[in-house]
Amino acid sequence: MLTVTQALEQIRESVIPFEVSEHPLESALGLTLGEDVHSTVDSPPFDKSLMDGYAVRISDVESGSATLRVIELVTAGQVPQHTVNWGEATQIMTGAPLPAGADIVIKVEETQRQGDHVTIAANPPTANTNVIRRGTSIRTGSRVLTAGITLNAHGMGTLAELGQSMVRVRRRPRAAVLSTGDELVPVTATPERGQIRNSNGVMLTAQLEAAGAIAVNLGIARDNREDLAAKIAEGLKYDLLILSGGVSAGLLDLVPSTLAEAGVRQIFHKVEMKPGKPIWFGQRALSTTPTCNVFGLPGNPVGSLVCFELFVRTTIKRLMGAEPSNPQPLFARLEHDYSTRADRPTYHPARLTWAAEGLSVTLVPWHGSSDLCGTVSANGMVALPGEPRQFRAGDQVESFAW
Template sequence: MVITVDTAIKIVTDNTEILPSKTVHFEESLGFCLAHDVHSDIDMPPFNRSAMDGYAVIAEDTAKVPVELTVIENIAAGSVPKKKVLRGQASKIMTGAAVPDGADAVIKFEETEDLQSANRVKILKSVSRGSNISKQGEDMRVGQVVLSKNMPIRPQEIGILATVGKSFVEVFSTPTVGIISTGNELVDVASKPSLAQIRNSNSYSLAAQARNLNAEVEIIGIVKDTKDEISSAIRMGLQKDILILSGGVSMGEYDLVGDVMKDLGTHIYFEKVALRPGKPVIFGRKDKTLIFALPGNPVASFVTFELFVYPVIHKMMGLTDVHRTTVRAALETEIIVKRRRREYRPAFIRLQNNSWIVSPVEWHGSADLLATTRANCLMVVREDVERFIAGQLIDVILLD
């Protein structure tokens, strides 16, 4: 039975479970997903902090300008103010330094004049109370949840973990992924293909897609189109959380992957999806391992990974937003829909006058992997539309 893309996506995500959590050093947590909330152990800023290089003053002293004030202290970032600012006084202060008692505003150097007479400054512009001062705790408070469970950890989250002293952090594990390429025609990268052979590109592009999501990947290797070799390789891959095979899933005499999966007792959820490229795609489970058997054509393999494996890896990692970002973009050229299957065409999207514009790249079909190197998105050509005209809005899946 052929199912829709939307149904297939729901099936794979509904049958995916979040992996157990583990503790890692915060410097090694990039790309993981938080398994617990993170609380702050400090106020931030930890004191009233100057947001400018200038002078800490009493705002009322600057009501009528110009006015001259006596400079009583020079406060650098990291030092503790020693003197309280009184009426008619100012403290020279650097960005990030603690504002001294008594002062309620900071005026920028550019709005002052350093007088030649000892310890005097002329204020040229009035300031209001609170100007150029970051208040204690305005960014975060002690006990505040600063990072929430299920958040992805990016460079900015690493910075927050450091700020709140979280040296070790609880994250969800990333899945282990095994990759097998099937086909008598395949040779490894280092080999020169003969007339009837091609190099094994799918293993490496699929591995790169999975590693890009922080998964732990093992390329198990190339297997010939025999049931024994395919069965042996699948058994090796069953130690992984996810096993991906490419090739051997169509209707030909040597397309044996589906039969072998069934022989091994795999529970099959679906075998065909109404999409192009990539109609023959199998999803099943054997014990704890989710198995994806993807088409052998490189673009079909690439697209079906993005549609089905990508959200599974993200869900296993604890992320709640599991899919790639989809935007609406205006077509630059007309598209005629020839098949009643949803198509995912390599395309190039750009921003023009604050609006997304998209056009398909030259593409010769599901074996033309080179076309994807000119693309930065997949254009979604829905199965229920016969024709898209130039200027019409269309869904576009953004790629890295």
């Protein structure tokens, strides 16, 4: 049986990132850059004032005091028309270009204006006081953003500053969710004896969208080959097909064999972990259609949740070219004692808290893979070893944020 690390490596080796294509910047939030971005401009593009005040020569105000003649007013968007010479000042607004001859700005709160003269009473200034020089933030030709990063709001703002109205990115994957089982009924139905609502369909669709995919819920496939095969055929039209249930070793666990009949090649089945041991992963690759990456997740909801966060999210990142694509552990201080007696590595739902003293974590009360309600207060999980161990409050434990 594969370890979690081995399963993640098989996903990385099997999943090929999408091709890079151009995309409008305005709708690129959450997409992954397909190539490095280098600046074609300096930023700022000119020496400019960081304050409302007066642009002066530092030699005129070395002591912090002086009375100077004001020669013009320059606001943001205007270009200075005069050079600041000895004994002169230009009134200037935040963001306006620094006039020739001036090398610092005295903020307006440290001045008094009388007619066309200004009296300065400030601390002795230093070079570039209240001024940002051309190219301080970005130099022409420098790398600004790196391939593999996911675009956020300030990354998009930076690209807009550079005039990048189109960006080269990898698209979002299209994903289908299919729940399996005769016991399932829609969320809107009242379950009869022996039935449960299809919570996995809603949960997995939400997880896909939160991870950056475009998701569609295909509903429920019943425990017969005809219905399951028909719905799998529909799901294989997508980049990702996520099934829940039917992947273990029971009489009606028909998913692996039905996927094989549909031409899906198994890459691995079962991983040494808890919850989520029965997880199945494979691919159907045809010359006429894009590759479909297929996951069979456990029917128990927390098993599906955990397997998604470890394996499906990794696949989405890999398809979109995000680096790193594998789950990134966080080491947190355990807030309480805890004993584990599991025979497999366990991913226990937990509450991560960020504070001034660092990251801490509390394991939430949880009753196993069917206890989805127990995860409501969780925002991550703790990886516990597959052997008896006594943890003490204050120990550092490997954690993952959701």
